[in-house]
Amino acid sequence: MSRLMVEKIWDAHLVRRADGEPDLLYVDLHLVHEVSSPQAFDGLRAAGRAVRRPDLTLAMEDHAVPTTGLSIVDPMSRTQVEALRRNCAEFGVTLYQVGDLEQGIVHVVAPQRGLTQPGMTIVCGDSHTSTHGAFGTLAFGIGTSEVEHVLATQTLPQRMPRTMAVRVGAELPTGVTAKDLILSVIARVGVNGGAGHIVEYGGSAVRALSMEARMTLCNMSIEFGARAGMVAPDDTTFAYLEGRPHAPTGAAWERALDRWRSLPGDAGATFDRVVDVDGAAVTPFVTWGTNPAQAVPIDGRVPAPEEFTDPLARSAARQALGYMDLRAGTAMRDIAVDTVFVGSCTNGRIEDLRAAAAVLRGRTVADGVTMLVVPGSMRVRAQAEEEGLDTVFTRAGAQWRAAGCSMCLGMNPDRMPPGARSASTSNRNFEGRQGPGARTHLVSPPVAAATAVTGRLTAPADLP
Ligand SMILES: CC(C)[C@H](C(=O)O)[C@@H](O)C(=O)O
Numbered sequence: 295m296s297r298l299m300v301e302k303i304w305d306a307h308l309v310r311r312a313d314g315e316p317d318l319l320y321v322d323l324h325l326v327h328e329v330s331s332p333q334a335f336d337g338l339r340a341a342g343r344a345v346r347r348p349d350l351t352l353a354m355e356d357h358a359v360p361t362t363g364l365s366i367v368d369p370m371s372r373t374q375v376e377a378l379r380r381n382c383a384e385f386g387v388t389l390y391q392v393g394d395l396e397q398g399i400v401h402v403v404a405p406q407r408g409l410t411q412p413g414m415t416i417v418c419g420d421s422h423t424s425t426h427g428a429f430g431t432l433a434f435g436i437g438t439s440e441v442e443h444v445l446a447t448q449t450l451p452q453r454m455p456r457t458m459a460v461r462v463g464a465e466l467p468t469g470v471t472a473k474d475l476i477l478s479v480i481a482r483v484g485v486n487g488g489a490g491h492i493v494e495y496g497g498s499a500v501r502a503l504s505m506e507a508r509m510t511l512c513n514m515s516i517e518f519g520a521r522a523g524m525v526a527p528d529d530t531t532f533a534y535l536e537g538r539p540h541a542p543t544g545a546a547w548e549r550a551l552d553r554w555r556s557l558p559g560d561a562g563a564t565f566d567r568v569v570d571v572d573g574a575a576v577t578p579f580v581t582w583g584t585n586p587a588q589a590v591p592i593d594g595r596v597p598a599p600e601e602f603t604d605p606l607a608r609s610a611a612r613q614a615l616g617y618m619d620l621r622a623g624t625a626m627r628d629i630a631v632d633t634v635f636v637g638s639c640t641n642g643r644i645e646d647l648r649a650a651a652a653v654l655r656g657r658t659v660a661d662g663v664t665m666l667v668v669p670g671s672m673r674v675r676a677q678a679e680e681e682g683l684d685t686v687f688t689r690a691g692a693q694w695r696a697a698g699c700s701m702c703l704g705m706n707p708d709r710m711p712p713g714a715r716s717a718s719t720s721n722r723n724f725e726g727r728q729g730p731g732a733r734t735h736l737v738s739p740p741v742a743a744a745t746a747v748t749g750r751l752t753a754p755a756d757l758p
């Protein structure tokens with residue numbers, strides 16, 4: 295029978311199947327961070343259990359850590375990070391701590407180290423685990439009680455979601471990024487457009503994307519409700535992986551390649567739903583509202599609530615305009631920001647920093663604008679410094695920080711004050727996401743950099 299890629303991976307990880315019950319799947323890699331793990335370890339301790347496979351478990355400090363130094367002042371953050379340190383020591387789990395060269399956002403570190411490989415199952419108590427799907431990996435976020443289950447058994451009960459294909463034909467125009475593509479897809483299908491589905495991205499425009507861009511795409515699958523996002527592995531995937539610290543070598547590499555080449559879905563295997571996108575028609579996209587689907591091309595204007603026929607969308611738009619303090623009909627390019635954030639597991643990889651630096655080189659950040667550039671991992675930071683990108687940023691007047699989730703969410707000192715407005719390369723523009731009362735416009739790294747230069751939402755092509 296012809297199978298989709300996700301079905302092949304699912305079948306290969308099946309531990310137990312029984313009528314009327316979810317399947318029990320084996321987990322190849324379990325990533326852990328300070329926010330969603332404390333109760334899971336507590337549960338384990340209370341039950342007198344060990345971590346079943348500490349060698350397949352990797353922990354990271356990312357959400358709560360400061361990006362300006364080692365000491366954690368906020369008591370809540372400190373408690374979370376100290377609990378993780380104690381738990382990892384007690385249960386024998388490797389932990390990358392703030393200050394280590396290996397530390398960073400889990401979804402940036404694992405791919406970069408070659409830990410994320412095609413055909414694997416990866417879980418983490420974090421919704422953006424979908425990022426790893428870029429490698430042809432079945433990767434999804436789980437809740438804290440599931441974290442405990444995986445710690446104890448290295449397995450997870452799961453029901454097979456429905457399947458959805460997002461096929462992007464042609465190629466993205468020059469200067470248009472995977473971030474623009476995914477924002478345009480979410481705007482089209484809506485925040486629940488992928489609910490209950492595992493999405494596979496394909497088509498010529500996706501095949502042409504780098505691994506980093508594919509990660510950006512898969513990262514935001516969760517923002518339209520999908521359980522996971524995937525891209526079939528190909529030569530781009532293999533070239534990215536080859537030589538990374540955890541990638542197989544020698545004969546094992548050849549065997550892995552054979553296995554990985556058999557992963558893409560069979561001809562004749564069908565998806566429950568297919569969305570076709572014309573890659574050539576995608577333009578830089580920016581959000582105006584408080585969910586990622588409330589987005590328009592940067593050439594567009596803030597819509598009026600009356601433009602939405604669906605009553606729920608209309609009231610959501612009205613509420614969003616209020617929170618965002620925007621007037622319908624305002625050109626997106628006329629929206630002034632005071633903060634620019636380049637970073638996060640969506641856009642904190644080396645290519646993202648290069649793209650932002652390319653726009654900023656020889657230019658300066660506008661007066662009154664604070665720009666933070668936060669590498670997704672300490673290795674990304676080191677590489678950027680080797681390439682001199684840090685100098686481009688600091689000369690332009692931006693702040694060059696250490697790795698972490700930072701301003702992607704208000705769980706650490708990188709918080710915006712109430713009423714402040716950002717252009718942000720992160721993935722969520724929810725009310726209060728970057729600090730209580732703070733307003734977020736989601737953008738790509740090049741748009742973030744161009745916006746920093748003018749102080750208004752700007753595409754690089756607009757700059758003189
Ligand atoms: C804190 C964590 C559980 C959360 C998530 O699940 O995604 C965070 O990473 C986020 O991006 O909102």
Ligand code: SF4
Binds near residue numbers: 356699702703
């Ligand atoms: S960078 Fe943002 S989206 Fe990614 S894991 Fe951290 S908080 Fe979540």
